[in-house]
Amino acid sequence: MAAVSERMRMPFAAFLLACALCLAGAQAGAHPSPSSQVFLTVGADRILAEVTLPVDELKLAFPVPLLDTSGRWPMASDARVAAYVAAHLRPVAPDGRAWTVTVTRVRWELERRPADIVTDVVLRPPPGAPAGTLDLAFDAISHQVPNHATLIALRDGTPDSNPRMLAALHYGQHVVAIRVATPHWWTGSGDLFRLGMRHIAQGADHLLFLLTLLLPAALRADNGRWTGYAGTRQLVRSLLTVVTAFTLGHSLTLALGAAGLVALPSQMVEVAIALSILVSAAHAWRPIFPRREGWIAGAFGLVHGLAFAAALRELHLEGARLAAGILSFNLGIEAVQALLVLLVAPLLVLLARTRYLARTRQATSIVATVLALAWMWVRITGVVVPGLA
Structure with missing residues (x-):
């Protein structure tokens, strides 16, 4: 035996x-798939968001063909891309009321490798709701690509300032609580630890x-x-x-x-x-x-x-x-x-x-x-x- x-x-x-x-x-x-990024700049009555989506990943989730066969020319319209971003970016006030989401510009950065689509978005709170306190849901790409990650960061005052890491969102975790007064230099460290684990594991x-x-x-x-x-x-x-x-x-x-x-x-x-x-x-x-x-x-x-x-x-x-x-x-x-x-x-x-x-x-x-x-x-x-x- x-x-x-x-x-x-x-x-x-x-x-x-x-x-x-x-x-x-x-x-x-x-x-691991290239990550998306959402950079937030909080103003007195609105939040400016810069949303960057990697093209190779977005093609897997976008409802219509994104580029032509050469990969050099857009097939989807800017309006279609803007509608997609707005549908997957959902800010909510503490009392449950939805913010308004307006995409103001779409930029196709196809000459870069990897190529990106960058959108500028204006988020406005409902009447009486604070501009710096909200729950932000974002599941672009990750709703179809389970291993895709999105990095959420907060800029200090101006769109050109260096950001503070808030969270790394992914399939199954697509909401981050934003409290402008509370982030510290170590905020987001737990998310980066998990991101490092995912990066090497994948x-x-x-x-x-x-x-x-x-x-x-x-x-x-x-x-x-x-x-x-x-x-x-x-x-x-x-x-x-x-x-x-x-x-x-x-x-x-x-x-x-x-x-x-x-x-x-x-x-x-x-x-x-x-x-x-x-x-x-x-x-x-x-x-x-x-x-x-x-x-x-x-x-x-x-x-x-x-x-x-x-x-x-x-x-x-x-x-x-x-x-x-x-x-x-x-x-x-x-x-x-x-x-x-x-x-x-x-x-x-x-x-x-x-x-x-x-x-x-x-x-x-x-x-x-x-x-x-x-x-x-x-x-x-x-x-x-x-x-x-």
């Missing part, structure tokens, strides 16, 4: 590890790089091949080294990128991320840099951090708000990373002395290589392929 139990336990553990390592490949895309390429690099952590390298179990001490040391180096690398560029001190073209960053997966997949197949995985994790972590920073840079935070935002967002990323390591480490120990780890490692290397090459092709050519963002 013990032998039968062992034979059943090993394939099952291998299956669990393969699922953990290849889960990213089964997701809808390599990155970031298939980030997860695949890290987990593929961890795959041979329990093995010895001998004459250009992965051989037997290197011991639990070596496994723990390798896991800590890789995860710590990756964390230091992406934390540094996340902070610099979010502050606007470092920036690279997004296409270059995305291609480099796909390249990092290709390198880690090749190393998982045959040892290329045995016991130097920490250096690779740290170096490519710098690139991954620039991708993480894009989500925060859109908010234009500064000072204490920027520091709190970076810390909260990064802690969310680290929380998911820690959960992944806690899942993978015991499976590696369980499988390390069996033939199933070799099979899982080789299969994962092949899957990661195929995904990395596909992502590189899509990101270099710009060809839109559903599921390979």
Whole structure:
């Protein structure tokens, strides 16, 4: 019975590890979808809202074709876009009365990558209701795209001032309470923490790089091949080294990128991320840099951090708000990373002395290589392929 139990336990553990390592490949895309942004400026008797919607996401939710086949010319009218925004932006006074919503301008920023549609909106409270106290519901795009997020921020006094993060709305949570007198520099930190968790959990390429690099952590390298179990001490040391180096690398560029001190073209960053997966997949197949995985994790972590920073840079935070935002967002990323390591480490120990780890490692290397090459092709050519963002 013990032998039968062992034979059943090993394939099952291998299956669990393969699922953990290849889960990213089964997701809808390599990155979380680009977020929408709503920037609010409160006046004495109205609120000015600037609503930015990413075109690639809006196409999935808009009731009629948005662009022509070339993606360069609008097919939907400004009036249709304005009506859509107004229908999905619902401010309500404390007593339950609805505010009026008027879209004053629609701008198609199609030359940008990713392209956006920006609308200027005037929100007016009902008679007698305060202009700075309301519940704001917004579910544009997210009513059809469950993983889409919208960042809500409050500007101080003028449309050009730097905003304070209020909330990150998404499917199932599309209302934020706005109380102009109460926001502090740490307001919205919990939402940014959850946004960081969502960003890494939905970031298939980030997860695949890290987990593929961890795959041979329990093995010895001998004459250009992965051989037997290197011991639990070596496994723990390798896991800590890789995860710590990756964390230091992406934390540094996340902070610099979010502050606007470092920036690279997004296409270059995305291609480099796909390249990092290709390198880690090749190393998982045959040892290329045995016991130097920490250096690779740290170096490519710098690139991954620039991708993480894009989500925060859109908010234009500064000072204490920027520091709190970076810390909260990064802690969310680290929380998911820690959960992944806690899942993978015991499976590696369980499988390390069996033939199933070799099979899982080789299969994962092949899957990661195929995904990395596909992502590189899509990101270099710009060809839109559903599921390979």
